[in-house]
Amino acid sequence: MVTGPSGVGKGTLIARLKERVDGLTTSTSVTTRAPRPGETEGDDYFFLTEEEFLEKVERGEFLEHASYSGHLYGTLRSEVEEKAGSSRGVILEIELQGARQIRTSMPEAVQVFIAPPDFAVLRERLEARGTDAPEEIEARLEVASGELAARDEFTHQVMNEDLDLAAEQLEAIVRGELQQSS
Numbered sequence: 155m156v157t158g159p160s161g162v163g164k165g166t167l168i169a170r171l172k173e174r175v176d177g178l179t180t181s182t183s184v185t186t187r188a189p190r191p192g193e194t195e196g197d198d199y200f201f202l203t204e205e206e207f208l209e210k211v212e213r214g215e216f217l218e219h220a221s222y223s224g225h226l227y228g229t230l231r232s233e234v235e236e237k238a239g240s241s242r243g244v245i246l247e248i249e250l251q252g253a254r255q256i257r258t259s260m261p262e263a264v265q266v267f268i269a270p271p272d273f274a275v276l277r278e279r280l281e282a283r284g285t286d287a288p289e290e291i292e293a294r295l296e297v298a299s300g301e302l303a304a305r306d307e308f309t310h311q312v313m314n315e316d317l318d319l320a321a322e323q324l325e326a327i328v329r330g331e332l333q334q335s336s
């Protein structure tokens with residue numbers, strides 16, 4: 155699983171990782187937030203209403219789930235099980251509360267925390283991404299300071315200052331773990 159504050163570059167690093175290491179797949183999460191322009195159902199997320207999401211919680215369908223910046227996010231057991239059967243590894247891109255749940259329920263999961271070089275960089279990246287309203291950016295930055303304080307909980311940490319270097323480090327971590335588990 156890959157965690158770290160919003161805007162730190164988790165998505166970009168995971169895309170690079172999948173280009174570099176064969177056989178990895180990403181788990182598509184469920185969310186109650188609205189799709190951003192260009193996002194597609196089943197690819198970026200499964201977009202559900204809060205009611206539909208809570209029904210899945212009741213039925214125990216989630217491996218983990220969390221409330222983040224006013225919306226619900228979760229990883230479906232069925233999604234991970236299905237993708238695990240046909241790949242060398244399933245990547246979860248999740249925020250801190252969910253990562254903590256996975257650490258408890260699946261201690262064998264490889265844990266990677268992506269950190270920014272400093273806080274100002276997060277703001278710049280969230281603003282440059284242009285996908286969130288100013289108040290949404292502020293909310294994400296507030297959550298980010300708590301998330302950064304938790305970085306030492308994770309076995310592996312990658313500092314995303316230079317994208318190429320960070321991608322190399324993430325690749326080395328994953329290759330090392332795949333080798334150990336084979």
Ligand code: 5GP
Pocket residue numbers: 158159160164183184187218219220222227228229247248249250251252253
């Ligand atoms: P965004 O709204 O920017 O797509 O995602 C907001 C945050 O939720 C990001 O930190 C992202 O990694 C996290 N996230 C995405 N999917 C999940 C999930 O299934 N579970 C949890 N706990 N967090 C998720």
